[in-house]
Amino acid sequence: MNRVWSVLRWREFPVAFALVALIIVTYSVNPAFLAAQGVKDLMLNATILVILAAGQTLVLVTENVDLSVGSVLGLTAYSVGVLFAVFPGIPIIAVFIIAILLGGVLGAINGLLVSVAKVPALVITLGTLYIYRGINNAWAGGKQYFAGDRPEAFGDLSVQTILGIPLITLIALVILAIVAIYLAGTRSGRDLYAIGSDSDAAKLYGVPVTKRIFSVFVANGLLAGLAGVLYASRFNSVGATTGDGIELQVVAAAVVGGVAISGGVGTVVGAALGGLLLTTITSSLTAMRVDKFWQQAVVGVLILSAVVIDRVSSLRTTRRLRVSEARNV
Amino acid sequence: MSEVLSQEVAAGRSGAARVMTSRGAIMWYLVLAVLVLLSLVVPGFASPRTAGFLLLDVIPILMIALPMTLVIITAEIDLSVASTAGLTSAVMGVLWAGGMNIYLVLLICLIVGLLAGAFNGIMITAVGLPSLAVTIGTLALFRGLALVVIGDNAVANFPRELTTWATSKIGATGIPVFMVIVLVLIAIFAVVLHLTPFGRGLFAMGFSKEAAEFVGIDVGRSKFYLFVATGLVSSMAGIFWTLRYSSARSDNASGLELAVIAAVLLGGVSIFGGRGSVPGAVAGVLMIGIINYALRLQRISDVVLIIVTGTLLIASVVGPSIFEWMRKVRHDRRVHRDLTNPAKSSTSPAS
DSSP states (O other): OHHHHHHHHOTTHHHHHHHHHHHHHHHHHOGGGGSHHHHHHHHHHHHHHHHHHHHHHHHHHTTOOOTTHHHHHHHHHHHHHHHHHHSTTOOHHHHHHHHHHHHHHHHHHHHHHHHHHTOOHHHHHHHHHHHHHHHHHHHHTTOOEEGGGSOHHHHHTTTOEETTEEHHHHHHHHHHHHHHHHHHHSHHHHHHHHHHHOHHHHHHHTOOHHHHHHHHHHHHHHHHHHHHHHHHHHSSEEOTTTTTTHHHHHHHHHHHTTOOTTSSOOOHHHHHHHHHHHHHHHHHHHHTTOOGGGHHHHHHHHHHHHHHHHHHHHHHHHHHHHHHHHHHO | OHHHHHHHHHTTOOHHHHHHTSHHHHHHHHHHHHHHHHHHHSTTOSSHHHHHHHHHHHHHHHHHHHHHHHHHHTTOOOOOHHHHHHHHHHHHHHHHHTTOOHHHHHHHHHHHHHHHHHHHHIIIIISOOOHHHHHHHHHHHHHHHHHHHHTTOOBOOOOHHHHHHHHOBSTTSOOBTTHHHHHHHHHHHHHHHHHSHHHHHHHHHHHOHHHHHHTTOOHHHHHHHHHHHHHHHHHHHHHHHHHHHTOBOTTTTTTHHHHHHHHHHHTTOOTTSSOOOHHHHHHHHHHHHHHHHHHHHTTOOHHHHHHHHHHHHHHHHHHHHHHHHHHHHHHHHHHHHHHHOHHHHHHSOOO
């Protein structure tokens, strides 16, 4: 009985439950939803959002936020298009490295501004959201690069599968595992929770707060860079508006997955489940022949429910702590 | 802050002098300087056409910036404003296409805005959720409802007299008639914030919610009213947007929330709450509008211009931090000197 309760109290339980329920309902209405191609599409659609949500979790846990990820993804995806066009023979691995490093540099600019200026990340990354997008617009103009401009092997990354799992999804899973283990199991990963719970206390305790926050933004930039490369592999065209507006979806995915916007709580696995849930909703609404226009409203309801659930559970924890502290006295 | 205040008191600055050297006033000097500079440098800038186009472009941002200023001063935020405007636009289109009387349609649109704001307000004050999280949710929800209401249709055939009225100008000045409504709104919000006990309460709760509650301010109710006002003004902006472009679509005004917040912060409203002014926010909106308009005259495309908005936003928040840091360094150095050289400091008056 106790074990059942502990699963129910598991922070990721609501999102996992919603995801399973959604898949079961959709499958019973339309069995074609879980055909091999359907499952593959589900994974492909979720891949990019899941990577971005994992990176955003690192930032959110420290009580910061990075709104510039959509613009970083746009810039890196477009740079992939440019690289293949300008250097036709360039090895794919080199493109990966250059684009990921570009993302890292953009993230480092965010990190520097946030940690030096001591201004909320919301403001700084709102500014860089504009600046990076503007640079992307100036660079690309009306130009777009299409899948035909890129080598076939690069596009194959999102076509070929191993054990039914697309290659780019495998890459995402590996990254996800690394970030999850880092955040849950390493000392500097645990520091991030300490910073998010109470940054002054963390500083007193000896956590290098400024350094950690800076590196979190760099890490998120690197991951957004990777997402940009995978985007260029998955989608036909990259141009000036690539990734526009995805930042709110990313934050939504993390929040739905139980990452608190007020910092200090949440896991990478939860955020990944949140991302998977958001993208699965789109597909299942189509599979159930529900008007596609309902999709965004459903996402809104999901975010609000996640926030309410979080509030209820934190109130309950506070009460439990108060009772146990009272007994200890 | 208290240090700054005590310095000002010590220097014997009167109320007028403090107003003239406030952040809001400085923003206005900058706006005027930029206007003068551009009139001299850019050919064709100083003309009624400029006033017309510039103001028509900034009106939606200017309107929403007013309640947003008050919301941010209480250390909250509302990201759902553009979605509320979009939802209003969609409702307006569908009801008008359904043959309803246009004035009844407008009334219902305003009620939609009120309800949207009240929903945010209840979630934030009664349920006690963080406004950032709630309004990210309603940003998606309201835009989603707009899609449910109107889908990917567009309604365009609004009454001619209303659409021409929305873009008409006052005589030969080039100033849009609609600016009269905006000016009334500016006056209302400025008076409420700066001249009423309610407004002073907003600053107080921005500094410290607990302290504000302690001195008897009903924090929950005040914030609820603010979010309702934000919803209402957002729906007015949605109506204006629809009439100006004579098109009701689900994606109207999308992304506007970020432009509004950028302008408000540029106008000196602190994201931490407790500091800011309505005139400052208005100057922030105008600053971004003017610079963008002038650069557009130079045939720099709109999409590249967002670099300017972003840079101004970052500069406006990083600038004061650097200034503060330099002052601290200077102060530390002086303290250090006084401590290592006590004979000298004992002759100087105690501070």
